[in-house]
Amino acid sequence: MIAALxxxxxxxxxxxxxxxxxSLTVVAFFALAAILFPFGVGPEPQLxxxxxxxxxxxxxxxxxxxxxxxxxxxxxxDGTLDLLLLAPAPLEATVLAKCLAHWLTTGLPLIAxxxxxxxxxxxxxxxxxxxxxxxxxxxxxxxxxxxxxxxLTLGARRGGVLxxxxxxxxxxxxxxxxVAATEAHLAGLTARPHLLLLAAILAGAVPLAAxxxxxxxxxxxx
Amino acid sequence: MQRFANPLxxxxxxxxxxxxxxxxxxxxxxxxxxxxxxxxxxxxxQGETVRIMYVHVPxxxxxxxxxANLTIASAVALVWRHRLAEVAARAMAPMxxxxxxxxxxxGSLWGKxxxxxxxxxxxxxxxxxxxxxxxxxxVALANAFEDEARxxxxxxxxxVVGAINLPVIKFSVDWWNTLHQPASVSRLDAxxxxxxxxxxxxxxxxxxxxxxxxxxxxxxxxALAANRAAARRMLAEAGPSAAAPRVRx
Numbered sequence: 321m322i323a324a325l326x327x328x329x330x331x332x333x334x335x336x337x338x339x340x341x342x343s344l345t346v347v348a349f350f351a352l353a354a355i356l357f358p359f360g361v362g363p364e365p366q367l368x369x370x371x372x373x374x375x376x377x378x379x380x381x382x383x384x385x386x387x388x389x390x391x392x393x394x395x396x397x398d399g400t401l402d403l404l405l406l407a408p409a410p411l412e413a414t415v416l417a418k419c420l421a422h423w424l425t426t427g428l429p430l431i432a433x434x435x436x437x438x439x440x441x442x443x444x445x446x447x448x449x450x451x452x453x454x455x456x457x458x459x460x461x462x463x464x465x466x467x468x469x470x471x472l473t474l475g476a477r478r479g480g481v482l483x484x485x486x487x488x489x490x491x492x493x494x495x496x497x498x499v500a501a502t503e504a505h506l507a508g509l510t511a512r513p514h515l516l517l518l519a520a521i522l523a524g525a526v527p528l529a530a531x532x533x534x535x536x537x538x539x540x541x542x
Numbered sequence: 543m544q545r546f547a548n549p550l551x552x553x554x555x556x557x558x559x560x561x562x563x564x565x566x567x568x569x570x571x572x573x574x575x576x577x578x579x580x581x582x583x584x585x586x587x588q589g590e591t592v593r594i595m596y597v598h599v600p601x602x603x604x605x606x607x608x609x610a611n612l613t614i615a616s617a618v619a620l621v622w623r624h625r626l627a628e629v630a631a632r633a634m635a636p637m638x639x640x641x642x643x644x645x646x647x648x649g650s651l652w653g654k655x656x657x658x659x660x661x662x663x664x665x666x667x668x669x670x671x672x673x674x675x676x677x678x679x680x681v682a683l684a685n686a687f688e689d690e691a692r693x694x695x696x697x698x699x700x701x702v703v704g705a706i707n708l709p710v711i712k713f714s715v716d717w718w719n720t721l722h723q724p725a726s727v728s729r730l731d732a733x734x735x736x737x738x739x740x741x742x743x744x745x746x747x748x749x750x751x752x753x754x755x756x757x758x759x760x761x762x763x764x765a766l767a768a769n770r771a772a773a774r775r776m777l778a779e780a781g782p783s784a785a786a787p788r789v790r791x
Binding site for chain 2: 536
């Protein structure tokens with residue numbers, strides 16, 4: 321089973337490596353959307369510093385929402401998904417491997433770009449480490465929950481528009497605790513409870529995504 | 543439970559129930575509205591605007607009650623492949639969305655005279671708004687597929703995933719709200735409510751529930767009739783040869 325999952329993971333990573341424009345598009349969207357904010361609210365440094373954490377998080381969520389549609393779409397179209405369903409490895413574990421690959425190819429680049437966006441939005445450098453740590457704990461949950469909805473909307477009319485509508489309410493807790501961690505740190509408090517809550521959400525999202533994602537894939541293939 | 547998967551048996555049951563639920567709806571609404579709008583006292587602080595409560599609070603209760611029903615029906619549909627549970631879940635989702643919208647709209651109308659603003663990012667308001675989006679997502683997903691059965695199953699998974707997430711969302715929104723406490727808002731922590739207001743409120747809640755039961759039964763019957771009509775049309779299009787073996791047997 322481990323070998324099969326490693327094969328799925330490596331295959332997805334290799335595919336992403338060979339056509340890197342898909343990951344780069346997500347990062348470019350994230351950076352451009354974050355840059356749009358100073359034009360919207362004005363370049364005043366205090367104001368930007370105040371909203372920087374929130375902007376980085378909301379834009380990361382929006383950029384991630386753009387990327388979920390492809391998670392199972394290509395496999396569904398070329399028939400790979402049918403083979404994955406027939407494979408002896410449990411489908412629950414396959415879903416987790418796909419979500420992990422998604423996080424490695426879109427979540428990690430987003431996190432890598434986030435300090436740059438945060439500095440341009442005048443976030444105090446003191447808060448950068450917490451921001452990155454919170455993103456590291458929070459974005460895997462986004463990939464996992466997004467994976468469930470990617471499976472649910474397979475083959476739907478207007479699936480690309482539908483997916484963000486479905487997933488957005490469920491992303492609220494991650495955004496709330498993610499932003500709260502950095503803001504608590506900047507206010508001189510400990511970020512620990514917020515980070516622990518993000519970790520708790522991640523711990524809950526792993527089994528939820530495995531079970532619900534597998535159920536969704538099975539009914540999509542019927 | 544599987545007994546009621548048979549549409550004919552369900553139709554007999556709903557036919558027996560419907561006169562009672564419709565009569566209860568009419569009587570309870572007549573009594574409840576009269577008590578709420580005329581007989582009950584105005585609030586000593588809020589004046590006549592307190593009467594919005596008799597619509598707002600039952601709508602909020604129904605928003606949650608319908609989601610609980612939606613979750614149970616969806617879980618039953620997923621676990622036992624219960625055909626009628628699927629139809630019921632799909633039939634009640636738009637009603638739940640309407641109750642939630644009614645709750646938000648009346649809350650906004652009530653907030654303007656009381657808080658001086660149409661909308662505040664209060665914890666309760668925000669979680670009801672997110673519940674509304676989950677309802678909309680359910681309806682959109684259920685209707686997003688060419689194949690109706692596929693839409694039903696996908697929406698059932700969504701309803702159950704949403705139900706697991708709702709407590710987390712509620713908790714996170716409460717947390718978020720205590721961090722960013724808006725200055726101007728007095729929280730509506732319910733003081734002990736007097737019987738003069740409680741009785742009309744409970745009557746209105748019962749009227750909403752009876753209304754929900756009546757319209758839900760109607761909607762399920764309509765969906766079953768539509769399914770039958772579609773099946774009959776398909777048979778007719780397939781021609782007599784497709785129907786023939788069934789006749790011979």
